[in-house]
Amino acid sequence: MARALTAKAVEALKADPEKRIEVPDPALSGLYLVVQPSGSKSWALRYRFGGKPAKLTLGRWPVMGVADARAAATEALDTLDHGRNPAGEKKAREEAAAQTNRDTVAAVIELFLRRHASHNRRGDDVAAMFKREIMKKWGEREIQSIGKRDVIEVLDAIVDRGSPVTANRLRAHLNTLFNWAKGRDIVQANPLDGIKPPAPEKPRDRVLTDDEIRLFWNACDGLAYPFGPLYRILLLTGQRLREVAEMTWREVDGNTWTLPADRSKNGDEHVIPLSPEVLAILGGLPRIGRYLFSTTGETPVSGFTRAKERLDKLMGEAVNKDLPEGAEPVKIPPFTIHDLRRTAATGMAGLRFPPHVVEAVLNHRSGTRRGVAGVYNRFDYADEKRAALDAWARRVAALIEGEAENVVRIERAR
Structure with a gap:
């Protein structure tokens, strides 16, 4: 028995x-x-x-x-x-x-995410922001009880902690939520009416310096899997965070990664050549499910905010470890994970690759690949993209090894 x-x-x-x-x-x-x-x-x-x-x-x-x-x-x-x-x-x-409990903020947000935001490519980001910024404060309250003063207090607190862009994004998401709820007769008015973005925004131009790239790369060792290799691939490929974080093994074929149209920001299938340096990282990843980066085997990795905080701490400790006693601590200027994408683009431009090739690598439809020109020019610059990404990966490798001055820059195509 x-x-x-x-x-x-x-x-x-x-x-x-x-x-x-x-x-x-x-x-x-x-x-x-x-x-x-x-x-x-x-x-x-x-x-x-x-x-x-x-x-x-x-x-x-x-x-x-x-x-x-x-x-x-x-x-x-x-x-x-x-x-x-x-x-x-x-x-x-x-x-x-x-x-x-159907009228609680938590219940309405769950319904909103299922009925509306799930159809948006950024739905996961919206869900994460609501969970992080709203659920603990308002989750059990009836949504009809949320007034303008409640919204302003939440947004002001986010600005005061030094995250004005996050406050602006949350205002936009809440505005969409309450307009949607108003349309379904859940609320009679939108408390966001008349509330302007709490902070001015300007386009970011942050690019990591050579020294910062070295610090970043070495700090990734301290993060280990999944964030260490994920962040390094972001720097080497110049692709978007969610697109890399949600990569599946099925999308990788030899030395090429094909991002399907339903996962790309502009809705176009995007082919990304993988440099030997990226392939070496992929070769060291564990196989625990369909996703390259996962802690469950069933869903892609999450927890980006805490991982970035750990990365910043490791970089700060590394840059200050050999300071003489009494010296003023060195502070690394703040940067976002998206700045890695700008760093890669700037690096490829610095290696004399023309704008249309860099745009092709980034899957941008702007400038030379925009409008009528983009409609008629369907050439995907596969060879040029591979050359650019290979050269950029060699450049990063040389920086890490302290031999950047020996990198031969590729002349602009004539």
Whole structure:
């Protein structure tokens, strides 16, 4: 007779990366431990109701232990013995709770993200900003209670902490949210009406210096996987953060990465040649799922804000480690991850690659690739893009090795 599941046995169960597995608990008929390819585990009860098979999800391991899972399954079977469907009753309870809480800010935001923002390529960014800036403050409040003063207080606090651009972005997202809610008769008025962007903005022109590139590259060692290699690839390819962070192994073919149209900002398929330096980084990545950069095996990496804070700390420690006692600490001018893209573009231009080639690398449709010219000029400059990215990667490698002066710059194509 098979032994009943124990906490030690559940902990020791290994996932199959190719499929979900279900392990029955011999101690209670119908109770299963479900192990996902990612390694996450949960409890489920399988039974029959009305002559048809049914399933009730009980809870996740290790929050729900073995004894708790058996108790929950026993309670569900007791409900079944009384002629009622436990899965149906659970669904009814959840729907009733959702109806009761449907006007909370958290519930409206969830509906907004599902119905509206999910169709936007930046939907994940919107969701992350709401979670970071709004949920803890307003999540349990009814959305109709949010007034102009509440909005101004939140935006002012973000400006005061030194993040004026974030405040502007949040204002724009909240304005869209409340206009959407007004259109669905959830709110009668938009509290953002009359609230201007809290801070002026100017185009960024920040480019990392050679010394900063060295500090950045070495600090990536301290970040390890997934952020260390992710950040290095951003610098070497000049592509956008989300586009790289959500790369899948299927998109990589030999020394080429093809970004599908539905993931690119401008809606165009984009082919990115991969330099030997990038391929070396890819060769060292673990294979834990479909994404190159993932901590779960099921979803792409997240947590960019905290990772950037760790990167800044590591760079600051490195630049100040050999300062003489009493010397004024060196401060690295603030930069964003998007500035890596500008640094790569500036670096390729400095290597004498013409603007239309740099724009092709960046997948920009501006300047020489804009409007009528862009419609009729469908040439993708594949060879030129490879030459530019290879040269830029060699330039970065030489900087790291302290031999930048030996890099031979490529002459502008005639």
